[in-house]
Amino acid sequence: MTSKEKFGYFFTLHRSGLTVLALSLAVLLFPLFEDNPYTLGLTNLIAINTIVVLGLNLFIGYAGQISLGHAAFFGLGAYGSAIGSTTFGLPPWPTMLLVAVLVALVALLVGIPALRLSGHYLAMATLGLNFVLHTILLQWDEVTGGPSGFSGIPSLALGRFEFADEFRLHYLLWGVALLVLLLCLNLVRSGVGRGLAALAGDEVAAAALGVDTKTAKVKVFVLSAVLASLAGSLFAHCYAFVSPDSFNIFVSADLVIMVVIGGMGSVWGSLFGAALITVLPEWLDMFETYKDFVHGGILVLVLIFLPQGLVTGLIETVRIRLALRRSKDAAA
Amino acid sequence: MSSQDLLQFIFAGLTSGSIYALIAIGFCVVNNTMGIVNFVQVDFITLGGMLMFSALFTLGVPLAAGLLLAVSGVALVAMLVERCGLRPCRSENHLVLIFLTVGLSIILRGLIKMFWGKNRMALPPLTPDEPIRIFGASVLPQALWILLLTLCAIALLTWFFYRTPLGLAMRAVASNPTAAAVVGIPAGRVRLTSYAVAGALGGLAGVLVTPITTLNYDVGVLLGLKGFAAAILGGFGSFPGAVLGGVGLGLLESLSAGYLSSAYKDVVAFVVLLAVLFVRPKGLLGK
Amino acid sequence: MLQLEQVSKNFGGLPALDEVSFGVPQGQIVALIGPNGAGKTTLINCITGVLPATSGRIHFRGQPIEARQPHQIARYGISRTFQNLKLFPRLSVLDNVLTGLTCEGGDSILMAMLRFPYLRHRERQLKLRALEALDRFRLADKAHWPAAVLAYGDRKRVELARATVGRPDLVLLDEPVAGLNTEETAEVAEQLKRLRSAGHTLLLVEHDMELVMTVADRVVVLDSGRCIAVGSPDEVRSNPLVLRAYLGQMEATT
Ligand SMILES: Nc1ncnc2c1ncn2[C@@H]1O[C@H](COP(=O)(O)OP(=O)(O)OP(=O)(O)O)[C@@H](O)[C@H]1O
Ligand SMILES: [Mg+2]
Numbered sequence: 093m094t095s096k097e098k099f100g101y102f103f104t105l106h107r108s109g110l111t112v113l114a115l116s117l118a119v120l121l122f123p124l125f126e127d128n129p130y131t132l133g134l135t136n137l138i139a140i141n142t143i144v145v146l147g148l149n150l151f152i153g154y155a156g157q158i159s160l161g162h163a164a165f166f167g168l169g170a171y172g173s174a175i176g177s178t179t180f181g182l183p184p185w186p187t188m189l190l191v192a193v194l195v196a197l198v199a200l201l202v203g204i205p206a207l208r209l210s211g212h213y214l215a216m217a218t219l220g221l222n223f224v225l226h227t228i229l230l231q232w233d234e235v236t237g238g239p240s241g242f243s244g245i246p247s248l249a250l251g252r253f254e255f256a257d258e259f260r261l262h263y264l265l266w267g268v269a270l271l272v273l274l275l276c277l278n279l280v281r282s283g284v285g286r287g288l289a290a291l292a293g294d295e296v297a298a299a300a301l302g303v304d305t306k307t308a309k310v311k312v313f314v315l316s317a318v319l320a321s322l323a324g325s326l327f328a329h330c331y332a333f334v335s336p337d338s339f340n341i342f343v344s345a346d347l348v349i350m351v352v353i354g355g356m357g358s359v360w361g362s363l364f365g366a367a368l369i370t371v372l373p374e375w376l377d378m379f380e381t382y383k384d385f386v387h388g389g390i391l392v393l394v395l396i397f398l399p400q401g402l403v404t405g406l407i408e409t410v411r412i413r414l415a416l417r418r419s420k421d422a423a424a
Numbered sequence: 425m426s427s428q429d430l431l432q433f434i435f436a437g438l439t440s441g442s443i444y445a446l447i448a449i450g451f452c453v454v455n456n457t458m459g460i461v462n463f464v465q466v467d468f469i470t471l472g473g474m475l476m477f478s479a480l481f482t483l484g485v486p487l488a489a490g491l492l493l494a495v496s497g498v499a500l501v502a503m504l505v506e507r508c509g510l511r512p513c514r515s516e517n518h519l520v521l522i523f524l525t526v527g528l529s530i531i532l533r534g535l536i537k538m539f540w541g542k543n544r545m546a547l548p549p550l551t552p553d554e555p556i557r558i559f560g561a562s563v564l565p566q567a568l569w570i571l572l573l574t575l576c577a578i579a580l581l582t583w584f585f586y587r588t589p590l591g592l593a594m595r596a597v598a599s600n601p602t603a604a605a606v607v608g609i610p611a612g613r614v615r616l617t618s619y620a621v622a623g624a625l626g627g628l629a630g631v632l633v634t635p636i637t638t639l640n641y642d643v644g645v646l647l648g649l650k651g652f653a654a655a656i657l658g659g660f661g662s663f664p665g666a667v668l669g670g671v672g673l674g675l676l677e678s679l680s681a682g683y684l685s686s687a688y689k690d691v692v693a694f695v696v697l698l699a700v701l702f703v704r705p706k707g708l709l710g711k
Numbered sequence: 712m713l714q715l716e717q718v719s720k721n722f723g724g725l726p727a728l729d730e731v732s733f734g735v736p737q738g739q740i741v742a743l744i745g746p747n748g749a750g751k752t753t754l755i756n757c758i759t760g761v762l763p764a765t766s767g768r769i770h771f772r773g774q775p776i777e778a779r780q781p782h783q784i785a786r787y788g789i790s791r792t793f794q795n796l797k798l799f800p801r802l803s804v805l806d807n808v809l810t811g812l813t814c815e816g817g818d819s820i821l822m823a824m825l826r827f828p829y830l831r832h833r834e835r836q837l838k839l840r841a842l843e844a845l846d847r848f849r850l851a852d853k854a855h856w857p858a859a860v861l862a863y864g865d866r867k868r869v870e871l872a873r874a875t876v877g878r879p880d881l882v883l884l885d886e887p888v889a890g891l892n893t894e895e896t897a898e899v900a901e902q903l904k905r906l907r908s909a910g911h912t913l914l915l916v917e918h919d920m921e922l923v924m925t926v927a928d929r930v931v932v933l934d935s936g937r938c939i940a941v942g943s944p945d946e947v948r949s950n951p952l953v954l955r956a957y958l959g960q961m962e963a964t965t
Binding site: 283 | 780806809811819823837852853
């Protein structure tokens with residue numbers, strides 16, 4: 093092996109790890125170049141969305157199921173943390189965990205009956221859950237603050253170090269987002285992850301290979317709900333304010349769009365999708381009027397032309413081209 | 425609580441139940457022929473109301489003509505959606521197709537918002553609004569129209585599915601898609617027809633219900649979701665189930681609004697849905 | 712090793728299997744033959760739990776398995792291939808074969824996310840075994856290709872590799888050589904014999920009589936869901952019932 097080949101081999105072998113490393117460096121250095129609080133606020137939102145989308149993408153891309161109500165788990169996390177730490181004065185970090193456990197229970201309650209059936213009943217069940225939650229947030233105003241929202245949520249702190257401004261939040265949120273990204277990468281590259289990929293590919297074949305399909309679907313659903321809940325808690329503490337409209341069914345639809353655009357079943361795609369859909373409104377001035385067309389149009393075009401999503405679709409096209417060329421070379 | 429109140433609630437429940445039934449059948453038709461949940465159904469409802477509004481106030485046609493125009497207009501749009509939105513996608517993957525309907529629904533809602541604006545509008549009822557008294561309960565004529573036209577629609581559909589070759593083809597596809605393809609049933613025509621039927625039903629529901637509710641660009645979302653809940657309640661895919669589920673849901677909703685709390689009226693549908701999935705996941709009439 | 716007793720399966724009243732009983736002894740290749748629509752695939756689906764049998768008992772190593780879930784049956788050590796190939800087109804060839812080792816994972820999602828060192832170690836071992844299996848089927852050079860671009864013959868071999876990589880006790884093969892040319896068929900025949908000498912038990916569904924006659928130790932003949940003959944290849948070949956139901960057809964066409 094020449095040193096060049098060695099380098100190439102090392103690079104292919106550790107490409108995921110190296111990419112994570114590069115991304116971490118970029119995240120670490122980003123605030124040094126860009127200290128505009130507005131921009132940092134935006135990238136912080138990307139981090140939060142990334143956490144939700146990573147979980148949702150595991151569920152859609154690896155369990156092959158649809159959830160159209162992930163904003164409900166996001167909202168439960170946010171309001172849970174808000175109410176726990178403000179109304180009851182509980183310490184924020186343990187509250188976050190407690191809320192995540194409660195959300196996991198809710199997900200189990202919805203997921204077990206709906207995932208027992210084949211077909212897409214869960215899409216409806218989650219949509220219903222989202223609707224119910226949104227109504228409760230609006231109506232139960234003595235607890236949730238009603239339509240005007242819930243304010244005065246304390247910021248997170250480590251000892252005396254408070255995550256109170258965008259700069260500090262940047263490190264907190266991106267730290268968590270990168271951690272979750274790494275965990276998801278580990279999962280999909282493990283034996284369990286392969287079992288899940290098999291499940292998304294063909295349920296009968298997966299079962300014949302020993303994958304407990306029903307349990308796996310429920311587990312991934314609960315995992316994705318927990319991630320959404322954690323992201324919601326972070327959201328609440330980060331903005332100190334939450335209102336019901338951040339958690340309605342249209343937000344759920346946006347989350348699905350992020351998953352599809354990046355690529356169902358692609359961890360890196362989740363990051364891309366979350367980033368693109370989060371910053372898109374900032375790029376397009378006349379966006380408010382045409383938001384529906386842009387979001388719906390992107391979704392439809394991607395699904396028609398690159399159903400695997402932009403990131404996965406492009407990578408796969410390249411991989412297939414390469415393989416075909418190699419086979420032609422081999423034949424020649 | 426008097427028995428008159430009860431009767432009043434039952435009438436209200438039957439009225440909204442008929443609307444849910446129409447919407448639920450629309451969901452079932454597409455599900456049976458394509459195996460997917462068609463989220464565009466939601467916007468067919470809104471579009472029905474909007475087209476009726478334009479027919480009455482822009483074109484100035486009489487009510488009956490407006491109704492026909494609106495229903496056939498939505499059916500046409502539905503066929504367009506199938507042809508230009510779903511057909512180009514070659515994927516057979518249900519996830520992709522369902523997400524595609526979500527995307528198309530977002531676009532259609534955007535279009536409606538652009539044409540008719542975001543304001544609330546009012547649509548007049550089919551006949552003047554003087555309540556009729558039946559057994560001491562006062563009933564709006566519109567409610568009677570809703571019941572009557574729903575029955576007509578169901579009768580027409582039954583005739584279509586059991587007495588016409590195309591209807592037979594659609595039932596064949598629903599019961600066994602592979603076998604239907606083998607014996608040469610035109611899959612494209614069946615899909616197109618199922619969208620037209622779903623659109624017509626959604627449009628009719630929209631025309632009928634918006635005089636009672638209000639008319640704005642996302643009125644269909646909640647109604648559509650409840651219609652979907654009704655379809656699952658009855659057993660997804662079964663037409664009698666859809667009717668039963670719709671009426672059952674309507675009754676439950678109006679009784680709980682009357683006797684429990686009207687603030688959470690809209691939640692009832694989904695709580696019932698979750699309960700049904702838990703206890704009898706295949707729905708009331710599911711196989 | 713596998714014992715079927717009066718297994719029946721009805722599809723909405725129509726019997727596809729009618730009281731089928733036979734046994735598959737350890738270490739042998741048992742061929743299951745029969746005309747199209749005889750119920751061979753249905754039988755495999757019943758054994759693997761994909762379709763619940765309407766009635767009858769199925770024992771594997773003395774344990775009843777007819778009421779088990781497909782994944783439980785797979786974990787008892789029964790693997791299968793599918794008549795109309797079920798590879799995962801988006802995964803690489805290597806990953807496809809690795810899915811055949813799912814049963815040996817059994818660890819939780821949480822462990823996998825944290826990627827404990829022992830997991831990393833085991834992952835490396837599994838990968839080695841998968842590469843070995845690919846090597847046996849002469850696919851090692853295509854290990855990193857997406858399965859979607861493989862030629863038909865290669866796909867069939869990937870399925871075989873996936874079904875055998877986990878060293879299952881019993882392998883159910885649904886028409887492993889259908890659509891292959893004579894050369895490839897001969898190669899698969901070699902593989903099957905090698906699997907037998909490595910201690911695997913095989914139930915082979917096949918239309919290719921030559922393959923069946925060369926590799927099978929026992930032959931079971933199914934016709935319209937009924938088991939009409941069981942015996943050695945020679946016995947079955949001369950059985951008049953079989954000749955009428957099955958071989959007669961074959962001779963007429965060849
Ligand atoms: N899911 C099903 N629903 C209804 N009937 C079925 C089903 N699967 C198989 N059948 C019927 O059962 C019978 C047996 O089919 P099976 O696929 O087991 O035959 P086979 O022996 O594998 O045939 P081949 O050699 O063509 O593969 C056929 O008549 C078929 O039509
Ligand atoms: Mg077969």
